[in-house]
Structures are given as structure tokens and as C-alpha cells.
Amino acid sequence: xxxxxxxxxxxxxxxxxxxxxxxxxxFGQDIGTNGGVFRATQGLQAQFGSERVRDTxxxxxxxxxxxxxxxxxxxxxxxxxxxxxxxxxxxxxxxxHGSRIRNRTRGRLNCPMVIRTPxxxxxxxxxxxxxxLEALFSQIPGLRVVIPSSPSRxxxxxxxxxxxxxxxxxxEPKRIYRMVxxxxxxxxxxxxxxxxxxxxxxxxxxxxxxGAMVHETLQVAQKxxxxxxxxxxxxxxxxxPLDMDTILQSVEKTGRVVVIQEANPTCxxxxxxxAQLAQKGLTSLMAPPERVTGYDTVMPLYRLEKLFIPSEQRxxxxxxxxxxxx
Amino acid sequence: MADYQRIRILLxxxxxxxxxxxxxxxxxxxxxxxxxxxxxxxFLDSEANVVEPLxxxxxxxxxxxxxxxxxMLMRLFDRKAITLQRTGKLGTYPxxxxxxxxxxxxxxxxxxxxxxxxYYREYGAQFWRGVKMEEVFLYWGGDExxxxxxNNAHDMPICVPIGxxxxxxVGLATALKLQNKPQAVVVxxxxxxxxxxxxxxxxxxxxxWELPVVFVINNNQWAISMPRxxxxxxxxxxxxxxxxxxEGWQIDGDDIFAVKEFVDRALQKARSGKGxxxxxAITYRMGDHTTADDASRYRKPEEIVAHEKQDPxxxxxxxxxxxxxxxxxxxxxxxxxxxxxxxxxxxxxNNIPMPLPQAMFDHLYETLPQAYVEQRNAVMKGDx
Numbered sequence: 001x002x003x004x005x006x007x008x009x010x011x012x013x014x015x016x017x018x019x020x021x022x023x024x025x026x027f028g029q030d031i032g033t034n035g036g037v038f039r040a041t042q043g044l045q046a047q048f049g050s051e052r053v054r055d056t057x058x059x060x061x062x063x064x065x066x067x068x069x070x071x072x073x074x075x076x077x078x079x080x081x082x083x084x085x086x087x088x089x090x091x092x093x094x095x096x097h098g099s100r101i102r103n104r105t106r107g108r109l110n111c112p113m114v115i116r117t118p119x120x121x122x123x124x125x126x127x128x129x130x131x132x133l134e135a136l137f138s139q140i141p142g143l144r145v146v147i148p149s150s151p152s153r154x155x156x157x158x159x160x161x162x163x164x165x166x167x168x169x170x171x172e173p174k175r176i177y178r179m180v181x182x183x184x185x186x187x188x189x190x191x192x193x194x195x196x197x198x199x200x201x202x203x204x205x206x207x208x209x210x211g212a213m214v215h216e217t218l219q220v221a222q223k224x225x226x227x228x229x230x231x232x233x234x235x236x237x238x239x240x241p242l243d244m245d246t247i248l249q250s251v252e253k254t255g256r257v258v259v260i261q262e263a264n265p266t267c268x269x270x271x272x273x274x275a276q277l278a279q280k281g282l283t284s285l286m287a288p289p290e291r292v293t294g295y296d297t298v299m300p301l302y303r304l305e306k307l308f309i310p311s312e313q314r315x316x317x318x319x320x321x322x323x324x325x326x
Numbered sequence: 327m328a329d330y331q332r333i334r335i336l337l338x339x340x341x342x343x344x345x346x347x348x349x350x351x352x353x354x355x356x357x358x359x360x361x362x363x364x365x366x367x368x369f370l371d372s373e374a375n376v377v378e379p380l381x382x383x384x385x386x387x388x389x390x391x392x393x394x395x396x397x398m399l400m401r402l403f404d405r406k407a408i409t410l411q412r413t414g415k416l417g418t419y420p421x422x423x424x425x426x427x428x429x430x431x432x433x434x435x436x437x438x439x440x441x442x443x444x445y446y447r448e449y450g451a452q453f454w455r456g457v458k459m460e461e462v463f464l465y466w467g468g469d470e471x472x473x474x475x476x477n478n479a480h481d482m483p484i485c486v487p488i489g490x491x492x493x494x495x496v497g498l499a500t501a502l503k504l505q506n507k508p509q510a511v512v513v514x515x516x517x518x519x520x521x522x523x524x525x526x527x528x529x530x531x532x533x534x535w536e537l538p539v540v541f542v543i544n545n546n547q548w549a550i551s552m553p554r555x556x557x558x559x560x561x562x563x564x565x566x567x568x569x570x571x572x573e574g575w576q577i578d579g580d581d582i583f584a585v586k587e588f589v590d591r592a593l594q595k596a597r598s599g600k601g602x603x604x605x606x607a608i609t610y611r612m613g614d615h616t617t618a619d620d621a622s623r624y625r626k627p628e629e630i631v632a633h634e635k636q637d638p639x640x641x642x643x644x645x646x647x648x649x650x651x652x653x654x655x656x657x658x659x660x661x662x663x664x665x666x667x668x669x670x671x672x673x674x675x676n677n678i679p680m681p682l683p684q685a686m687f688d689h690l691y692e693t694l695p696q697a698y699v700e701q702r703n704a705v706m707k708g709d710x
Contacts, residue, residue: 024502051504057534062527064492069497072482073441075504077497092524096487097494105483106474107689142690163693194695241697 003181028080064090099142122175149214156191173212202230255286287325344419374644431585459671471666489519492528510596518549529570546611567604579607
């Protein structure tokens with residue numbers, strides 16, 4: 001079996017579902033003949049035809065509204081928003097309709113849609129192509145927000161998202177689209193949603209992250225291990241709803257925690273995690289929690305983007321601070 | 327000649343040709359690449375005079391009496407809803423007074439397997455399609471169960487964010503097409519909604535993908551306090567269809583013959599794979615925007631008086647009487663029946679118990695995620 005990248009794992013999952021569920025329809029801007037600007041839908045139109053893998057006119061709110069209507073109408077739409085920054089034009093359909101049609105109709109109608117979208121910075125992209133908006137969507141009741149951090153989790157979580165009976169925003173960290181390769185068997189096995197994945201066990205400190213930042217976090221954990229410090233690394237994966245139990249259990253064991261995210265800190269997911277730690281895990285904490293995040297600034301254009309995205313060094317500094325606290 | 331001199335001469339020539347063409351002296355070879363027109367349809371004028379040969383259903387007394395009954399019911403329902411709001415039994419309620427022909431004609435033109443995407447002035451169409459009066463009372467009475475239609479599984483509920491339902495309609499129409507189902511979608515929107523991008527985006531994709539959808543604009547002349555003329559420079563709202571490659575028809579929305587006939591034609595066109603149509607129905611909002619609005623702040627009372635003669639209910643009544651199918655005795659008997667029917671719906675509405683506190687969690691997801699169980703338990707325990 002050949003090893004594949006994260007973006008290839010996305011394609012593999014889409015192809016699996018298109019093949020095995022005739023209700024699945026994939027659509028978005030430039031996703032057909034062109035295979036998507038990141039090639040996430042490469043070859044799918046040739047294989048499944050232009051009815052089920054269709055290019056749409058350029059209108060993000062329309063794409064989201066189509067997904068809502070198609071899902072209510074009995075299909076399983078998987079829409080692509082070309083870059084997460086452009087999803088802002090479709091928030092009305094996601095927030096006012098997709099996420100709440102089940103609740104509004106007391107379960108008479110539902111919306112099993114997936115909106116896939118590449119997110120985050122680090123690829124020297126133009127302006128408006130690098131935001132990480134998971135916290136914005138985590139505010140919306142009725143939604144799921146999922147971010148994979150490896151090819152196998154991209155495959156398993158995307159299958160789960162498509163099969164889920166409720167709407168899912170599936171963020172694809174574009175910085176790691178082609179960073180690592182992994183063997184991902186095309187066996188149609190979904191991974192569970194709503195749970196964190198413990199990627200590395202450790203007794204000394206808990207490092208919580210998701211998406212692209214999991215990579216720097218794992219690097220830091222390896223370096224710590226060389227120094228005799230064992231970090232537990234948690235990949236949150238489904239950021240909404242949040243599996244606090246796994247994080248709390250880990251912090252109960254380690255007593256120390258650093259949360260690492262690319263997004264801005266204020267009212268973010270790290271803020272939520274630390275708030276819940278303060279409510280439910282304060283007595284296990286041996287040091288104040290730290291977080292390593294982007295800044296409360298506009299994501300800078302690419303000359304400065306590396307300063308915005310947390311570096312291994314910034315993570316290491318926070319880890320040291322938490323470990324040294326007595 | 328230096329380059330800058332050439333440029334100066336060129337500029338001067340351009341200026342001259344501009345002056346000449348402005349004065350009509352220079353005739354350029356203009357080619358018109360496309361022609362458009364917006365037809366207007368009406369069968370009965372405001373005095374109920376037949377101005378065009380009537381469609382065949384005009385001889386179907388049973389159907390016409392059914393439509394008349396529904397228009398009257400809609401009017402009594404509306405009056406009752408406003409009373410219920412004034413006495414605190416309903417929250418804010420948007421009246422449909424004056425727009426009965428449009429709602430009922432739309433409902434009567436549809437087949438039950440078609441899909442209706444209403445906004446919030448189509449109660450007559452909803453009732454026609456099985457939605458119960460107590461369900462609409464319940465919705466405006468602050469309870470989501472009003473959208474859980476007992477007798478209609480697939481229509482969309484009332485849609486408050488203006489124009490956003492047009493995008494659901496194209497999504498639903500795409501789903502119908504992909505599943506090779508022969509039905510079509512009817513989406514209603516107000517004149518105000520035609521200023522929104524949603525509407526343009528929906529028409530655009532409906533055209534590009536030849537979707538089975540009918541857009542029905544309830545042009546009741548007012549978007550809350552914004553009169554039609556201040557909303558857009560376009561002469562008609564129907565012509566907004568043209569840019570999307572769709573047909574745009576304007577109809578007399580107070581003439582139920584025109585509504586039923588042209589929604590029906592647009593539906594047949596949609597069902598036979600010939601794509602979408604935009605219908606602008608000219609009508610008038612006789613009431614306030616909602617019970618929370620006071621139209622006297624922005625609308626002259628004379629305007630309402632002037633529109634009273636266009637009353638769609640009176641117009642159909644006149645026609646029915648002219649055919650000998652209706653009289654005042656029947657009218658009084660009908661009023662009595664409908665009043666009882668509306669009162670019964672109010673009673674049913676009043677008898678629906680309050681939702682349980684945890685109801686707000688019941689349909690958030692198919693299965694409530696563990697993350698929210700604690701909040702649900704707190705609400706159940708009466709954590710106020």
C-alpha cells in the first residue's frame with residue numbers, strides 16, 4: 001500500500017463515499033474538471049460524473065444554501081468552500097439554517113451536510129487565504145466542527161462527518177496537506193467524532209492541540225522525551241462538541257497543561273478548554289495553564305505569518321514555564 | 327511627431343467623436359445582441375370584469391368555491407391571530423391581509439408532492455397543503471412545535487431571514503433533479519427580498535442548472551417602511567430574472583385566476599425539465615408589516631383606502647355571484663362555519679401544554695453529544 005498525504009486521504013474518503021452511497025454529492029468552485037485548487041477532488045468528476053461531482057457558480061452563500069436544501073431534500077451534500085476565509089459569505093446559511101433546521105422543526109427535517117474548507121496559514125498564500133475560524137463556528141449550536149491532523153484521521157473523520165446525520169464544518173489544515181505521508185487503508189472505516197485522540201501518552205505534562213499545530217506539538221514532545229520529560233499529546237480533532245473528559249483525565253494525571261492553537265486567543269477554543277479546566281480540574285492543576293496561540297491581530301500577509309503561527313520554540317518556552325512552576 | 331503629441335491628438339479626436347455622438351451626429355454601428363420583455367397577466371380586473379379569456383378551471387365551481395373558502399379562512403385566521411397577539415397569546419405576528427389570492431392560488435396550483443418554501447405570508451398555501459391553523463398559532467406563539475407539521479412531511483417551515491429561503495429552494499430542486507423525481511419547488515419571497523444577494527444567487531444557479539423551481543415574489547409594495555420605488559430602480563421586479571436567463575412574468579396577484587394559472591404554468595414548465603420561472607405578483611399589504619409595526623408612521627391612510635377596491639376576496643366573490651354560484655345567505659353560512667373552525671383551532675392551540683424545559687436540547691442533534699448533557703440536566707433540574 002502506498003503512503004498518501006492528507007489531501008489524498010480527503011480524496012480517498014470522498015471517492016469511497018461517492019462509490020458506496022449514491023446520496024453523496026460533491027460540489028464547489030473549481031472542484032470538477034480542475035479537481036479543486038488543492039486537488040482534493042482530483043479525478044472524482046471523471047469517475048463519478050458531473051452530476052454528482054459538480055462545479056458551482058462562484059457564490060459561497062449559494063453553495064452553503066444549496067447544501068442546506070439538498071440535505072433537507074434527502075441527499076448527502078459535501079460542499080467545498082475554496083478557502084475558509086470566504087466562508088464568511090455563507091455564515092447566514094450555516095448559522096441561521098443548516099445548524100438549526102432540525103431544532104426548528106422538532107426533528108421533522110434535518111441537515112446531514114458537510115462543508116469542507118482549507119484553513120490556516122503557512123503556505124505563503126495571498127491575503128484572505130489563511131484564517132483559522134474554528135472558534136467562530138464552535139459558537140454555533142447544532143454544528144460539529146472537525147479538524148484532522150494526519151492523513152489517517154482525515155480519512156476516518158471525513159467518512160464520519162459525511163455519515164453523520166447533522167451538519168459538519170470540516171476544516172482541512174492546508175499547511176499539512178502534503179507535509180507527511182501515511183499508509184491509509186481504503187477500508188471505509190470511520191473514526192469516532194466528538195472524541196479527542198491521545199497521540200502520545202506521558203505523565204509529566206499535557207499538550208493539547210488540533211489541526212496543523214499538532215505537528216509542532218509532537219516535535220516538542222519528542223524533544224522533551226530526549227530530556228526525560230514525557231508529554232501526553234492530545235489531538236482534539238472534533239473541536240465542537242468538545243470532549244473535555246479526555247483532557248480532564250489527562251490533566252488529572254499530569255497536573256500541567258499547555259494548549260496550542262494557530263487561531264487568535266480571545267474567546268477561542270483554548271480559552272474554552274482552560275475555562276472548563278478551571279471549573280472542573282482546578283484541584284488537579286499544579287501550575288497555571290499556559291496557551292500558545294496566534295495573536296489578536298489580523299493574520300499578517302506571508303512575510304510575517306511565521307511569527308503569527310506558534311513555533312516549536314514558543315511552545316517549548318510555554319512548556320518550560322509550566323514545568324518549572326512550583 | 328513626439329509620442330506625447332500623438333497622444334494629445336488622439337485624445338482630442340476621442341473628445342470630438344464623443345461630442346458628435348452625444349449630439350447624435352455620429353451614427354455608430356450598434357447591434358442589439360439580446361431582446362427582453364416582461365409580460366403582464368390578468369384575467370379579472372379590480373371590478374371583477376373579465377379582461378382576458380379565462381382559464382378552463384374558471385368553470386370548475388367546486389374548485390373556485392374551495393379557493394374562496396380558503397381565502398375567507400385565511401382572512402378570519404389573520405384577524406384572530408392579531409387579536410391573540412393583542413391579548414398576549416401570540417408574540418409578534420405578520421398579517422397577510424390583502425394577499426389572500428396569492429397564497430391560496432399558489433397552494434391550489436401545487437401538487438402535494440411539490441415542495442413549498444414559504445416566507446411568512448403564505449398561510450393560505452400552507453393550510454391548503456395540510457398545515458394546521460393551530461400549528462401556525464403555535465409557531466407565532468413561541469413554540470418550535472409549530473413547525474412540526476403533522477400533515478405535511480416535506481415543506482419548509484416559515485423562513486424569517488429575508489430571502490434566504492430562495493437558496494433552500496434551489497438546493498431542494500437540485501435534490502429532486504438528482505433523484506429523478508418529477509416534482510418542483512415553489513419559493514415565496516417579498517419585494518424586499520429581491521434586493522438581497524441570496525435571491526440573485528439562487529436565480530443564477532436555477533438558470534445555470536435548469537432547476538425545477540418557481541420563484542413567486544409577493545410584491546406587496548412595502549418592505550416594512552421602504553416603498554417599492556425606493557427599493558430598486560428596476561421598472562419591474564420580474565425583470566431581475568432576465569440577468570439569470572430566466573423568464574420573468576408579472577401578474578395581478580389579487581386576481582386568483584392569474585395566480586393559479588401562471589403558478590401552474592410555471593410548475594408544469596419546471597416539472598417538464600424546462601427550468602425555473604420568476605413570477606412577480608402585484609398585490610398590496612393592507613396591514614402593518616407585523617403586529618410590532620405601526621405603518622401610519624410611514625404610509626398615508628389614503629393609500630390603503632385606494633387599495634381596498636382591489637380586495638382579492640371581494641373580487642372572487644363578485645365573480646362567483648356573477649356565475650350564480652354564490653349569494654349572501656351562503657356567505658353568512660360560510661362565515662359561521664369558518665368562525666367555528668378558527669375558534670376550534672384556537673382551542674386546540676390553547677390546549678397544547680408548555681414544552682418541557684429540556685425540549686431546547688431534544689432536537690439540537692440527532693443524539694445529544696456528551697458535551698451538552700450536563701447543561702441539559704441542569705435545565706431539567708430547574709436550574710433557573
